[in-house]
Amino acid sequence: MQEELASALSKKLLEVGIEGKVSNLEPLTGGASKEIWKFEVSNAKQSAKMILRRGSGIEGPLAIKTADEARIQKEVIKVGAPVPIILAVSKNDEELGDSYIMHFVEGESIARKILRDKEYKKALPILAYQCGEAIAKIHNVDINNFSFLPKKPAEDQLEDLYSTYQSFEQPSPVFEYAYLWLKEQDFGNFQESLVHGDFRLGNIIVNAEGLQSIIDWELAHIGNPLQDLGWVCGNSWRFGKNDKVVGGFGEIEDLLEGYNSISKLKVDKEMVKCWQVFGTFRWGVICLIQAYAHLNGTINSIEKAAIGRRVSETEIDIVDLLFLGGE
Amino acid sequence: MIFDRPTSSELIKAVMDFLDTKIKDELPPHLAFKLRITNNVLGMVQREIDQGEQLSEEVIKAMSAIIKSDDLTTKELSNLIKNEDLDLSDEALKDLLVLLSKNKIAVDNPNYSTYKKLIK
Numbered sequence: 148m149q150e151e152l153a154s155a156l157s158k159k160l161l162e163v164g165i166e167g168k169v170s171n172l173e174p175l176t177g178g179a180s181k182e183i184w185k186f187e188v189s190n191a192k193q194s195a196k197m198i199l200r201r202g203s204g205i206e207g208p209l210a211i212k213t214a215d216e217a218r219i220q221k222e223v224i225k226v227g228a229p230v231p232i233i234l235a236v237s238k239n240d241e242e243l244g245d246s247y248i249m250h251f252v253e254g255e256s257i258a259r260k261i262l263r264d265k266e267y268k269k270a271l272p273i274l275a276y277q278c279g280e281a282i283a284k285i286h287n288v289d290i291n292n293f294s295f296l297p298k299k300p301a302e303d304q305l306e307d308l309y310s311t312y313q314s315f316e317q318p319s320p321v322f323e324y325a326y327l328w329l330k331e332q333d334f335g336n337f338q339e340s341l342v343h344g345d346f347r348l349g350n351i352i353v354n355a356e357g358l359q360s361i362i363d364w365e366l367a368h369i370g371n372p373l374q375d376l377g378w379v380c381g382n383s384w385r386f387g388k389n390d391k392v393v394g395g396f397g398e399i400e401d402l403l404e405g406y407n408s409i410s411k412l413k414v415d416k417e418m419v420k421c422w423q424v425f426g427t428f429r430w431g432v433i434c435l436i437q438a439y440a441h442l443n444g445t446i447n448s449i450e451k452a453a454i455g456r457r458v459s460e461t462e463i464d465i466v467d468l469l470f471l472g473g474e
Numbered sequence: 475m476i477f478d479r480p481t482s483s484e485l486i487k488a489v490m491d492f493l494d495t496k497i498k499d500e501l502p503p504h505l506a507f508k509l510r511i512t513n514n515v516l517g518m519v520q521r522e523i524d525q526g527e528q529l530s531e532e533v534i535k536a537m538s539a540i541i542k543s544d545d546l547t548t549k550e551l552s553n554l555i556k557n558e559d560l561d562l563s564d565e566a567l568k569d570l571l572v573l574l575s576k577n578k579i580a581v582d583n584p585n586y587s588t589y590k591k592l593i594k
Contacts, residue, residue, distance in 0.1 A: 174504050175504065176503070176504050176507050318548060318549045318552030318553070319548070319552060320548055320555055320570075320574060321571050321574070323552045323555040323556045324555050324562065324571060327555070327556075382587065382588055385587065387587045389588065389590075389591055449508060449512055449515065450511055452515065456515075456582040456583070457582070457583070459575065459578035459579045459582045460579065460586050462578065462579075463578075463579045463586065463588045463589055464588050466568070467588050469568075470571070471592065473588065
């Protein structure tokens with residue numbers, strides 16, 4: 148199987164003028180619904196490390212096509228947002244399937260390692276500011292380049308998430324309460340932006356100097372820019388470091404200072420709060436979607452089964468935010 | 475129960491120990507990651523067997539103070555909230571939702587940061 152993949156990769160790379168032997172194919176832990184392969188391409192002159200990111204064909208209802216992720220990365224790199232350079236894109240009907248090949252970026256994406264290992268100790272205090280800057284760059288991109296992306300205003304997303312939750316017929320008193328609470332909120336009528344949709348540890352590459360690359364664009368859409376800020380401040384993405392509101396590593400003030408240094412829209416802490424609740428509810432529904440993909444037999448996976456029991460993490464975060472003064 | 479020891483909980487513990495001590499180090503990284511998930515799942519099952527009944531009963535008892543009918547289920551509570559048949563600002567309702575959330579996470583993931591913070 149690996150030989151077939153290696154030969155398909157060589158062929159694809161040749162199409163874009165990169166000639167070489169593919170070797171050292173190694174599967175990496177990706178998202179739950181993507182295949183990620185690291186490999187090397189070498190010829191007489193040089194060798195380079197690359198990544199294949201490939202859709203499984205059974206992505207959730209919120210995900211865009213994998214090849215479209217590459218189209219976004221090609222655009223945002225022009226405004227200085229740190230993303231891996233795209234080398235080749237493959238469509239669904241091609242040998243490699245819905246996928247793309249990009250440069251391998253040195254660094255770490257596994258959240259717990261970034262938060263724990265000595266190597267990143269100096270990076271963590273500056274990471275929130277860097278993330279703020281990077282998110283602002285994404286939001287400043289001209290959205291006319293992204294007619295292929297879905298438009299998802301907050302109110303529409305909330306209704307979609309709620310009806311998705313309802314479709315599983317697994318009633319949650321906390322989700323019902325959260326939905327009614329969220330319906331009452333003013334999400335802010337800001338200029339529509341490109342929203343990454345899943346900006347957090349796990350989906351960024353970090354080295355000793357800090358933020359290197361933003362990856363995993365499968366939940367990208369056009370919508371309210373505050374969504375990305377609320378998402379990265381959700382407890383779901385703090386990996387046990389509850390007191391560090393931004394991703395388990397930083398302070399919200401630093402994130403917003405970095406954001407406001409670049410963004411046209413100036414954001415304060417209060418504007419982010421309802422987006423934290425929104426993000427937590429959204430993650431809860433995504434957990435349900437993943438779990439039911441396993442339960443209804445679409446895909447047999449221990450990860451997807453396990454994620455069904457992470458819904459309760461989002462419930463306790465919601466009651467903490469709404470009733471117990473959680474941040 | 476008519477079954478002998480090891481109990482279901484003890485059997486699961488034995489499986490977890492086996493995976494942890496004999497299998498974990500034999501696996502390549504991407505499978506080691508899945509084994510960690512597998513062990514987490516077994517831990518949930520074990521806690522549900524050991525504590526699930528008591529944790530559920532606590533919630534049902536608390537629900538009986540708020541729900542007037544005999545239908546003391548999370549489904550009924552969801553419906554009452556959805557239809558706003560309950561006062562959403564009622565502190566007793568909020569306390570109930572906190573208890574429900576705590577008791578669920580106590581089985582699903584007692585190491586979860588928010589739970590640890592709240593039971594301090």
